[in-house]
Amino acid sequence: MQRIGVLTSGGDSPGMNAAIRAVVRKAIYHGLEVIGIRRGFTGFIEADMEPMRLGSVADIIHRGGTVLHTARSEEFKSPAGRARAWENVNRFGLQGLVVIGGDGSFQGAQAFYREYGLPVAGIPGTIDNDISGSDYSIGFDTAVNSAVDAINKIRDTATSHERTFIIEVMGRDTGFIALAAGLAGGAESILIPEQPFSIEDICDKLCRGYRRGKLHSIIVVAEGAAGGLEIGKQIKQRTGFDTKVTILGHLQRGGTPSAFxxxxxxxxxxxxxxxxxxxATGKMVGIKAGRIVDSDLDKVIACKKTVDLDMFRLAGILSI
Incomplete structure (x- = not known):
């Protein structure tokens, strides 16, 4: 193998640049050439590609986002789109491909490998941490710390004004960020897509706290569990408490990646x-119990990663 490509696809996550840097410098160390593919599979189709050298990845390990940029490509989902990408594989002489992204990116990479046989290796990069085959995906730790930092700041205002705050975090299909940030931030309630909840139970808990002298509360909501604005509206109607809502949104995706x-x-x-x-090909690298491992992309795509319900129950116990 003499030349490989690298791309970032799907939503950006803090730490993608560190991964790009590692791919480029590890490859060059072993005498390989690296072609950087801009804007994910869109750039793959459009031949938006250029050689990367040691200096190409200098001074990026601490930067959020991705220097290769990223995009979601509907065209790559079609055989015709992948055929155009294959033309560029031959044009640039690629003999392997590293794809940094999430589940959708891996599905595209695996489809391309099956059709054309180009060796591919996936790196999980998504703040949602919903990729099976790895305890953590790149960006999750930073996103959780960003959410916790926001919770800490909002708690100061909640305390000063004796308010209830609803904090909506990312997590359309999974509650990994909400659960981790809620537990670390000492939230009174955590709402995630994986667990049903009752607005009556939440309000009863808030009222019990109020009767024992608690004048402020934090509720963390994953966007896929319920709309933060609607939850805030219902709580205010049912309890009469001064209730405010903060939606963190894309704030969680940006910023300097954590050391982890x-x-x-x-x-x-x-x-x-x-x-x-x-x-090896058709693999994804990940971390399990502190060790770097690899898994078949087919299995990674087929398996659904679930939140730790023991941790969810612990959060409920500690918030009484």
Whole structure:
């Protein structure tokens, strides 16, 4: 193997740049050339590609986002779109591909491998942390810390004004961010898509706290569990408490990646190159119990990762 490509696809996540840096420098260390593909699979189709050298990834390990930019490509989902990408594989002489992204990105990479046989290695990069085969995905730790930092700041205002605050975090299909941030931030209630909830129970809990002298509360809501604005409206109507809503939105995706995410991304990026060099393909690298491992992309795509319900129950116990 002499030349590989690398791209970032789907939603950006803090630490993607650290992963790109690791892929480029690990490959160059072993004598491989690296082609950077801009704007994910869209750039793959449109030949928006250029060689990357050591200097191409200098001074990026601490930066959020992705220097290669990213996009979601509907065209790549079609055989015709993938055929155009294959033309560029031949044009640029690629012999392997590293894809940094989430479930949708891996589905595209695996479809491309099946049709054309180009060796691919996936690196999980998504703040949602919903990729099976890895305890953590790149960006999750940073996103949780960003949410916790926001909770800490909002708690100051909640305390000063004796208010109830609803904080909506990302998590359209899963509650990993909400659960981790809610537990770390000492939230009174955590609402996630995986667990049913009763607005009556939430209001009863708030009222019990008020009767024992508690004058402020924090409720963390994953966007896929319920709309923060609607939850805030119902709580105010039922309890009469001064209730405010903060939607963190894309704030969670940006910012300087944490040390954990930088180290994780560096380890996963290097391992992805090693897999391609060894002849392995259709794999995703991940971390399990502190060790770097690899899994078949087919299994990763087929399996659904679930939140730790023991941690969810613990959060409920600690918030009494």
């Amino acid at each position: 995410d930088r180290i994780l991304a560096s380890r996963l990026g290097a391992k992805a190159v090693e897999l391609l060099m060894s002849g």
